[in-house]
Amino acid sequence: xxxxxxSPGPSSLIALDWGTTTxxxxxxxxxxxxxxxxxxPWGIMRLPAGGFAAAFxxxxxxxxxxxxxxxACGMVGSAxxxxxAPYCPVPAGxxxxxxxxxxxxDRRVHVVPGVERRGERPDLMRGEETQIVGALALHPELARxxxxxxxxxxxxxxxxxxxxxxxxxxxxTGELFAVLRDHSILGRPARDTEAPSAAESADxxxxxxxAATGAPSGLAPLxxxxxxxxxxxxxxxxxxxxxLSGLLLGDxxxxxxxxxxxPDALVGDPALCARYARALALLGHHDVPVIADAAPAxxxxxxxxxxxxxx
Amino acid sequence: xxxxxxSPGPSSLIALDWGTTTxxxxxxxxxxxxxxxxxxPWGIMRLPAGGFAAAFxxxxxxxxxxxxxxxACGMVGSAxxxxxAPYCPVPAGxxxxxxxxxxxxDRRVHVVPGVERRGERPDLMRGEETQIVGALALHPELARxxxxxxxxxxxxxxxxxxxxxxxxxxxxTGELFAVLRDHSILGRPARDTEAPSAAESADxxxxxxxAATGAPSGLAPLxxxxxxxxxxxxxxxxxxxxxLSGLLLGDxxxxxxxxxxxPDALVGDPALCARYARALALLGHHDVPVIADAAPAxxxxxxxxxxxxxx
Numbered sequence: 001x002x003x004x005x006x007s008p009g010p011s012s013l014i015a016l017d018w019g020t021t022t023x024x025x026x027x028x029x030x031x032x033x034x035x036x037x038x039x040x041p042w043g044i045m046r047l048p049a050g051g052f053a054a055a056f057x058x059x060x061x062x063x064x065x066x067x068x069x070x071x072a073c074g075m076v077g078s079a080x081x082x083x084x085a086p087y088c089p090v091p092a093g094x095x096x097x098x099x100x101x102x103x104x105x106d107r108r109v110h111v112v113p114g115v116e117r118r119g120e121r122p123d124l125m126r127g128e129e130t131q132i133v134g135a136l137a138l139h140p141e142l143a144r145x146x147x148x149x150x151x152x153x154x155x156x157x158x159x160x161x162x163x164x165x166x167x168x169x170x171x172x173t174g175e176l177f178a179v180l181r182d183h184s185i186l187g188r189p190a191r192d193t194e195a196p197s198a199a200e201s202a203d204x205x206x207x208x209x210x211a212a213t214g215a216p217s218g219l220a221p222l223x224x225x226x227x228x229x230x231x232x233x234x235x236x237x238x239x240x241x242x243x244l245s246g247l248l249l250g251d252x253x254x255x256x257x258x259x260x261x262x263p264d265a266l267v268g269d270p271a272l273c274a275r276y277a278r279a280l281a282l283l284g285h286h287d288v289p290v291i292a293d294a295a296p297a298x299x300x301x302x303x304x305x306x307x308x309x310x311x
Numbered sequence: 312x313x314x315x316x317x318s319p320g321p322s323s324l325i326a327l328d329w330g331t332t333t334x335x336x337x338x339x340x341x342x343x344x345x346x347x348x349x350x351x352p353w354g355i356m357r358l359p360a361g362g363f364a365a366a367f368x369x370x371x372x373x374x375x376x377x378x379x380x381x382x383a384c385g386m387v388g389s390a391x392x393x394x395x396a397p398y399c400p401v402p403a404g405x406x407x408x409x410x411x412x413x414x415x416x417d418r419r420v421h422v423v424p425g426v427e428r429r430g431e432r433p434d435l436m437r438g439e440e441t442q443i444v445g446a447l448a449l450h451p452e453l454a455r456x457x458x459x460x461x462x463x464x465x466x467x468x469x470x471x472x473x474x475x476x477x478x479x480x481x482x483x484t485g486e487l488f489a490v491l492r493d494h495s496i497l498g499r500p501a502r503d504t505e506a507p508s509a510a511e512s513a514d515x516x517x518x519x520x521x522a523a524t525g526a527p528s529g530l531a532p533l534x535x536x537x538x539x540x541x542x543x544x545x546x547x548x549x550x551x552x553x554x555l556s557g558l559l560l561g562d563x564x565x566x567x568x569x570x571x572x573x574p575d576a577l578v579g580d581p582a583l584c585a586r587y588a589r590a591l592a593l594l595g596h597h598d599v600p601v602i603a604d605a606a607p608a609x610x611x612x613x614x615x616x617x618x619x620x621x622x
Contacts (some may be wrong), residue, residue, distance in 0.1 A: 079542075121522060121532070122539040135568055170535035175495055183490045184483075211432060217566040218529030220559075221432070224465055224481035228433040231390075248531075254526035 008033045014060055015299035015307050016109075018076035019127060020045050020153075024295070025059040027068075030309060032137075032300035033093055033294075038062050044075050044082075052082035056107060071303045073112040073295065077102060078164050082109075085126060087116035093164030094133045098305035112302055116163055123170050127295075128156045132165055134298030135291045146264040149256075149288075151272040153178075157256040157263070169259065171252040182248045186223065186244055189230045189237035196239040206241035208246020209279045212254055215293035219251040249279045257283075267291045319344045324620050325371055325379050326610035327420075330438060331356050331464075334368040335606070341620060343448075343611035345604075349373050355386050355393075363393040367418060382614045384423040384606065385438035388413060390605040393420075398427035398435060400612045404475030405444045408548035409616035423613055426476055434481050438606075439467045443476055445609030446602045457575040460567075460599075462583040464489075466573070468567040480570065488556055497534065497555055500541045501616035507550040515550035519557020520590045523565055530562040560590045568594075578602045
């Protein structure tokens with residue numbers, strides 16, 4: 001797992017993190033060390049001619065690894081993906097995920113299942129379960145009990161107990177921000193202005209986080225306050241989207257802290273994780289560590305468990 | 312005010328409820344009785360050639376009332392309207408509104424100001440203040456102390472004390488539903504299906520209301536549950552928008568009941584009010600009365616207070 005420990009061995013596994021907008025491919029050696037990577041804009045919603053198989057063959061050729069076994073996670077396993085991989089019920093960890101891999105016919109690819117919680121408030125993840133397995137591989141000290149935050153279009157807060165995802169909740173914060181920015185009255189003021197300064201931006205974001213976390217009644221009445229704040233001059237039009245981002249992120253954190261408890265690590269894109277870390281710091285949760293590049297580590301662990309490659 | 316009391320007198324006031332999408336014009340007699348009405352799709356965002364003045368002249372001619380004084384409320388008084396009417400700070404009632412009317416040059420039109428609340432969570436209304444004045448004119452027994460709900464794109468919950476709006480909160484529920492339906496992952500399932508039956512629709516709506524009002528942590532984690540409910544089969548794709556509507560409306564009501572208290576009346580469009588009444592009934596607040604057509608009554612009251620027409 002650790003490239004500093006010794007020189008890498010021969011390539012032995014292709015690991016694919018295949019989401020809605022991007023295909024990330026990794027060539028790994030037998031211990032999970034990353035030997036080479038490729039990233040293509042071939043998410044499952046914008047595949048090249050020839051579809052999944054053509055995209056796969058192309059990226060595998062580019063890695064020079066045509067005959068290796070492969071493992072994939074993410075929306076590639078959804079109903080709109082290459083093959084519909086199942087959802088494992090919580091609690092689920094690398095053992096359960098490895099046992100439910102979905103093989104793609106005619107290619108040496110196995111697709112990692114997602115994880116679901118049924119009941120009154122059903123929830124789903126697909127891709128994040130592999131990142132969590134990877135984060136635990138990179139930081140085994142967190143395996144006994146930890147809360148992971150995985151920012152994104154559909155951000156997840158997941159509680160891990162004894163190495164398995166026991167519970168989780170999805171916050172549509174990223175998508176909500178995008179649709180409100182692009183299609184609601186809240187996005188309008190920023191369209192006709194210059195970009196805010198870094199200080200204006202940070203100040204408006206912090207103001208939004210504080211307003212959301214200080215409000216006992218939730219997001220519903222906060223959204224229009226973002227409009228009223230601009231009309232009354234309390235927030236500059238140029239910084240209105242930072243304010244909105246702070247309101248939405250603050251409300252996510254308020255809600256999640258009340259149920260999942262304080263986070264032990266942020267997992268995912270470093271820039272997005274840094275935004276969450278800033279919001280958490282405003283609320284007294286300082287220096288939450290960021291774990292990047294967890295997907296290849298998770299894919300490798302699940303592949304070993306499934307005996308796709310030797311342990 | 313009551314057309315049953317006696318035969319109407321001569322026409323004496325043009326009352327305009329002029330919003331973002333629609334212009335509603337009323338011809339009133341000296342006691343506020345509605346003699347004639349016109350509705351045109353000439354909201355302030357889609358005016359005919361000639362703009363506000365042409366729309367006004369056309370609708371006034373159609374009512375056969377060219378020389379009468381006129382009073383208007385709604386977004387016509389916003390920064391994007393005919394003339395920028397002020398916002399009165401809370402508490403505000405017919406006296407404060409009448410004292411701050413904005414006259415339109417070259418026409419005998421006065422525009423009613425909006426109402427604002429400043430402070431940590433600023434808020435605004437423009438048009439609803441006039442409906443509240445009208446609702447109090449139609450139901451004076453509510454003037455001492457009442458909570459009014461005004462459903463709409465930007466729904467308002469307003470607390471009235473001694474005939475004046477003391478406090479209010481805006482819920483962007485209507486706009487949020489529209490942008491999520493049209494632009495997010497949550498609108499997709501319903502696009503490819505037949506319309507649900509009335510029973511399916513009612514059931515999915517009720518399920519959404521209950522899920523939202525039973526959730527202590529607010530809207531943030533509920534939105535994605537609307538997606539997960541469809542993927543896991545808990546809610547039929549055809550009824551997914553009713554479920555989403557229930558979630559959003561339920562969260563508004565949960566939040567508002569915690570701050571404004573139970574509603575005494577719903578004010579506005581009868582079909583939309585009926586939807587709110589159904590959600591409120593699910594939560595034990597049965598038979599909340601609906602007050603329709605409050606705008607002309609409110610415009611008449613403010614006009615009398617401002618001596619635009621004789622009391």
